[in-house]
Amino acid sequence: xxxxxxxxxxxxxxxxxxxxxxxxxxxxxxxxxxxxxxxxxxxxxxxxxxxxxxxxxxxxxxxxxxxxxxxxxxxxxxxxxxxxxxxxxxxxxxxxxxxxxxxxxxxxxxxxxxxxxxxxxxxxxxxxxxxxxxxxxxxxxxxxxxxxxxxxxxxxxxxxxxxxxxxxxxxxxxxxxxxxxxxxxxxxxxxxxxxxxxxxxxxxxxxxxxxxxxxxxxxxxxxxxxxxxxxxxxxxxxxxxxxxxxxxxxxxxxxxxxxxxxxxxxxxxxxxxxxxxxxxxxxxxxxxxxxxxxxxxxxxxxxxxxxxxxxxxxxxxxxxxxxxxxxxxxxxxxxxxxxxxxxxxxxxxxx
Amino acid sequence: xxxxxxxxxxxxxxxxxxxxxxxxxxxxxxxxxxxxxxxxxxxxxxxxxxxxxxxxxxxxxxxxxxxxxxxxxxxxxxxxxxxxxxxxxxxxxxxxxxxxxxxxxxxxxxxxxxxxxxxxxxxxxxxxxxxxxxxxxxxxxxxxxxxxxxxxxxxxxxxxxxxxxxxxxxxxxxxxxxxxxxxxxxxxxxxxxxxxxxxxxxxxxxxxxxxxxxxxxxxxxxxxxxxxxxxxxxxxxxxxxxxxxxxxxxxxxxxxxxxxxxxxxxxxxxxxxxxxxxxxxxxxxxxxxxxxxxxxxxxxxxxxxxxxxxxxxxxxxxxxxxxxxxxxxxxxxxxxxxxxxxxxxxxxxxx
Numbered sequence: 001x002x003x004x005x006x007x008x009x010x011x012x013x014x015x016x017x018x019x020x021x022x023x024x025x026x027x028x029x030x031x032x033x034x035x036x037x038x039x040x041x042x043x044x045x046x047x048x049x050x051x052x053x054x055x056x057x058x059x060x061x062x063x064x065x066x067x068x069x070x071x072x073x074x075x076x077x078x079x080x081x082x083x084x085x086x087x088x089x090x091x092x093x094x095x096x097x098x099x100x101x102x103x104x105x106x107x108x109x110x111x112x113x114x115x116x117x118x119x120x121x122x123x124x125x126x127x128x129x130x131x132x133x134x135x136x137x138x139x140x141x142x143x144x145x146x147x148x149x150x151x152x153x154x155x156x157x158x159x160x161x162x163x164x165x166x167x168x169x170x171x172x173x174x175x176x177x178x179x180x181x182x183x184x185x186x187x188x189x190x191x192x193x194x195x196x197x198x199x200x201x202x203x204x205x206x207x208x209x210x211x212x213x214x215x216x217x218x219x220x221x222x223x224x225x226x227x228x229x230x231x232x233x234x235x236x237x238x239x240x241x242x243x244x245x246x247x248x249x250x251x252x253x254x255x256x257x258x259x260x261x262x263x264x265x266x267x268x269x270x271x272x273x274x275x276x277x278x279x280x281x282x283x284x285x286x287x288x289x290x291x292x293x294x295x296x297x298x299x300x301x302x303x304x305x306x307x308x309x310x311x312x313x314x315x316x317x318x319x320x321x322x323x324x325x326x327x328x329x330x331x332x333x334x335x336x337x338x339x340x341x342x343x344x345x346x347x348x349x350x351x
Numbered sequence: 352x353x354x355x356x357x358x359x360x361x362x363x364x365x366x367x368x369x370x371x372x373x374x375x376x377x378x379x380x381x382x383x384x385x386x387x388x389x390x391x392x393x394x395x396x397x398x399x400x401x402x403x404x405x406x407x408x409x410x411x412x413x414x415x416x417x418x419x420x421x422x423x424x425x426x427x428x429x430x431x432x433x434x435x436x437x438x439x440x441x442x443x444x445x446x447x448x449x450x451x452x453x454x455x456x457x458x459x460x461x462x463x464x465x466x467x468x469x470x471x472x473x474x475x476x477x478x479x480x481x482x483x484x485x486x487x488x489x490x491x492x493x494x495x496x497x498x499x500x501x502x503x504x505x506x507x508x509x510x511x512x513x514x515x516x517x518x519x520x521x522x523x524x525x526x527x528x529x530x531x532x533x534x535x536x537x538x539x540x541x542x543x544x545x546x547x548x549x550x551x552x553x554x555x556x557x558x559x560x561x562x563x564x565x566x567x568x569x570x571x572x573x574x575x576x577x578x579x580x581x582x583x584x585x586x587x588x589x590x591x592x593x594x595x596x597x598x599x600x601x602x603x604x605x606x607x608x609x610x611x612x613x614x615x616x617x618x619x620x621x622x623x624x625x626x627x628x629x630x631x632x633x634x635x636x637x638x639x640x641x642x643x644x645x646x647x648x649x650x651x652x653x654x655x656x657x658x659x660x661x662x663x664x665x666x667x668x669x670x671x672x673x674x675x676x677x678x679x680x681x682x683x684x685x686x687x688x689x690x691x692x693x694x695x696x697x698x699x700x701x702x
Contacts (some may be wrong), residue, residue: 114500
């Protein structure tokens with residue numbers, strides 16, 4: 001697959017990725033090469049890196065798996081490890097894992113000794129199509145997602161589609177939700193293609209999703225305007241995700257599962273406020289419910305989730321701004337939504 | 352005093368500063384204005400801000416005083432406070448205090464929701480002449496100073512020289528050490544002026560020090576080359592400061608007191624390695640020992656401090672690079688120093 005070169009960094013695929021990494025490390029004289037992994041990627045994903053081990057390469061720094069560990073406390077462990085292993089300002093960090101590893105590792109690198117270089121090697125479909133481009137790094141603060149972070153680009157992103165073969169179906173579906181979002185906000189034709197895919201076909205569309213996201217991010221790296229479109233489904237989706245994360249008696253929701261719900265809810269808002277047709281709304285609901293089990297919400301759940309919204313980082317001046325759809329393939333930003341519509345949207349999801 | 356406008360931010364003095372702040376806040380519609388203070392500045396320095404209190408202004412967020420609190424744990428408290436008080440991406444943080452408050456507050460702002468604006472209002476001479484320009488933010492990691500941070504410019508720096516009137520002599524002297532450094536690395540004429548000053552005259556030279564630092568930083572914001580000159584005295588000075596901070600049985604050293612020692616030691620290295628004359632070395636030692644009490648070091652202290660050096664963030668590839676003087680007023684960077692000279696340098700200080 002062809003490499004994607006944007007202004008900030010390069011994205012390489014498969015065998016080309018291995019060669020590009022080797023060449024990059026040869027050209028740049030890093031004092032040390034650090035590898036950040038979680039318990040899973042430490043076991044299953046080190047293969048492609050066996051050849052890059054050199055005298056400069058330290059043994060992997062391992063963090064615990066899961067969103068619950070995407071915390072400042074884990075950052076302190078990794079900063080300490082880098083420091084104790086003799087990391088200096090000319091070191092580089094390779095983040096090998098899903099979004100938790102790339103988000104947290106990117107933040108740790110961006111702040112260690114006021115910033116060292118890093119490379120992202122996403123191992124999940126979600127991280128490949130979403131976390132791999134855009135430069136958003138960060139960790140959660142209590143239940144509030146991504147409250148602490150910076151925007152900083154990796155030097156390079158490496159995509160090895162073979163990693164997907166070890167992923168569970170649920171993990172694949174989680175990434176698929178972000179791909180569907182790319183169609184919804186930017187390209188109806190892509191949406192129409194995606195909704196007909198089997199799981200085994202997802203990987204041949206990674207590059208198309210990356211190109212859509214990349215196009216948006218390059219226009220607006222710091223999310224002043226058009227980049228906000230990528231947040232479709234995420235305002236309500238994040239609140240739902242945070243709430244389920246905080247309540248261990250609830251089923252754990254993967255990110256894609258949460259934003260799938262968010263996209264149905266915000267699809268409903270789009271029908272009410274920005275002119276999306278009932279037919280397209282029903283189509284969106286049907287596609288997501290065909291792919292993701294319906295989740296139960298009590299009235300109390302819904303009330304608490306709506307309260308959580310006021311902490312969402314996309315708020316400003318106390319208003320809640322949403323990205324909504326005019327139609328499938330076309331999104332608009334900064335739409336203010338009356339509070340009473342949130343309950344209606346949940347009612348539409350539940351019915 | 353005239354305002355200094357550099358590419359990244361504006362620096363205003365005294366009455367002009369109050370007007371500039373008011374105008375800036377009027378022009379920029381921040382959703383909330385947060386004030387970060389420590390216990391001291393909360394008591395003594397809120398005066399100039401009485402007029403900027405508006406509906407957007409929250410009550411001050413107070414952190415404990417002292418370098419020992421310049422930690423990630425304090426950052427978590429401030430991130431939580433911002434979050435709980437409804438801070439959003441259009442909020443601004445005013446850091447009112449010494450270097451601990453401006454360094455930590457700058458880091459917290461740079462990372463809260465991936466970055467909000469901040470303004471620095473330094474209240475110590477040290478922070479005015481040093482922390483106020485350059486955009487270095489960060490906190491300590493255990494005993495290692497400034498291991499975690501980013502480089503990010505405040506929107507504005509406000510200098511109120513009246514704050515100096517409440518400072519103890521020891522605090523004033525601590526800032527004076529950085530001013531002397533500016534003379535040593537860049538301007539012999541300025542050094543000659545400074546060494547004849549009384550404490551009451553320091554404040555009329557703040558702007559001259561800021562202009563020297565600003566000139567260096569603008570040439571090299573991310574410290575790839577010439578900016579390293581500002582680290583004169585800091586490689587050994589930081590190691591000494593960290594060591595004394597970690598050992599409560601030792602006298603606490605202020606930053607300026609530690610780098611004053613560092614400048615004598617690195618002055619010795621300059622005489623040995625980069626051609627500075629014995630006469631100038633003796634002059635440097637005399638000026639610093641006239642202003643700062645001589646500190647005792649045992650052989651064990653010295654050995655541990657030299658070990659600490661290998662963690663200094665200015666190291667790269669395991670070498671220790673120093674900024675040394677060719678003569679007073681002229682510094683060169685990236686000088687490698689043989690280990691055995693460190694003990695000689697301490698011996699010269701002690702003798």
